[in-house]
Amino acid sequence: MYRFAVIVFPGSNCDHDCYHAVKHVLGEGCEFVWHEEGDLSGFDAVIVPGGFSYGDYLRTGSIASLSPVMKAVADFASRGGPVIGICNGFQILVEAGLLPGALIRNSSLRFVCKWVDIRVERNDTPFTCNLEVGDVLRIPVAHGEGIYFTTVAGL
Amino acid sequence: MKEYKVKVEVKLKPVVLDPQGKSVLSALRNLGFGEVEDARIGKLIELTIKDGDAGNVEERVTEMCRKLLSNPVIENFDVKVEEKNV
Numbered sequence: 001m002y003r004f005a006v007i008v009f010p011g012s013n014c015d016h017d018c019y020h021a022v023k024h025v026l027g028e029g030c031e032f033v034w035h036e037e038g039d040l041s042g043f044d045a046v047i048v049p050g051g052f053s054y055g056d057y058l059r060t061g062s063i064a065s066l067s068p069v070m071k072a073v074a075d076f077a078s079r080g081g082p083v084i085g086i087c088n089g090f091q092i093l094v095e096a097g098l099l100p101g102a103l104i105r106n107s108s109l110r111f112v113c114k115w116v117d118i119r120v121e122r123n124d125t126p127f128t129c130n131l132e133v134g135d136v137l138r139i140p141v142a143h144g145e146g147i148y149f150t151t152v153a154g155l
Numbered sequence: 156m157k158e159y160k161v162k163v164e165v166k167l168k169p170v171v172l173d174p175q176g177k178s179v180l181s182a183l184r185n186l187g188f189g190e191v192e193d194a195r196i197g198k199l200i201e202l203t204i205k206d207g208d209a210g211n212v213e214e215r216v217t218e219m220c221r222k223l224l225s226n227p228v229i230e231n232f233d234v235k236v237e238e239k240n241v
Contacts, residue, residue, distance in 0.1 A: 059226055066223065095226065102228035104167070107174045149171060149229055 003029040005043040007073065007089075009064045010035070013051035014087065022047070035067040040076045045126075048073070050087025050142075060103060060145045061091035070096050082126045087143065101150030106143070113142040157238060159204040159212050164233040165225045166197035200224055212236050 004022045008015050015032060022030040033040065040046060053064035064070070070092070077083045077098055085093035093099045106112055120128055120135040131137075167173050173195045180194040202219075204212055216234045225232040 058223070062223065062226070102226050104171060104229060105174045107172060107177075109174060109178050147172070 001027075001029045002044040003031065003042060005031055005033045005040055005046045007046065007048050007069055008032050008034055009051070009053035009067060009092075011052040011054055011056075011064075012049050012088070014049040015051070018047045018049045018086070033069060035064065035069045038068045038072050040069075040072045040081075043076070044081070046073055046076055046081065046083045048083065048085040048089030048092050050089055053088055053092060056144075059095065061088060061093075061095040064088075064092045065095035065097075074098060084127055087141075091145070101148055103145045104147045104149050105145050106147060111142070111144045112146055113140075115139070116141050156205065157207075157240060159202075159207070159209070160237045160239060161202040161204055161212065161216050162235045162237070163200040163202065163216060163220060163224055164197060164235075165200065165220075165230050166232070167195060167229060168231055171229045197230075209236055209238055 004018075006015050006018045006022070019030050019032065022028050031043075033043075053061060057063060073083060074096065083093070083098070085091070085099070090099070091103050094101055094103060115138055117136050118139055120131045120133055120137065123129055123131050123133050176193070176195040179196065180191060183191045183194065202216065204216075207215070213234055213236050216236070220232040220234065221227065
């Protein structure tokens, strides 16, 4: 059985969804890891869940990206461990510098909360290896800062 | 003992879209301020710092900007140090 870590920050609110998906849908081991922890040894995968960590203060994900646990997440990733950031978790990984780019406020002047279609571009990742390139997934999104900004090289 | 008031101005880089600024611009025009050409929104962060010398304070605050107060991918920052004797 694999062991998944779900990182929990003050303001995380999709942590229980992740726990449910791993534990009850996949049937794998799953534990919550509080953001003040500094040790991820013994885990096989790390999930940084969505929510509003630290109330989105300063910049979305910025304060959470400096939590003690993020040092452990960076070490885990540098050893080749799979890390996935969902929603605010993705924003945190970007702020932590583990992924390139940054997120800025929506140009639509709205909080966007809807279902979107996303296309699988690569299936050589641990997260998409059971999918075919070109598959379309229907995924819910909810964000105020949803414009991904990066250099052409970063893409 | 010396005390420093430090003002950190954080602004989006000119190339980065500023939807907040755009919406404020359109609201100002709706109010009749048609002369406004552009509006961009940044942040002002005021720090009170004790001890150290002015050069060192500026250096330390610049480091704070790089590590937390600004995101160098999308923002520029400006640091102004004001000295006060207390």
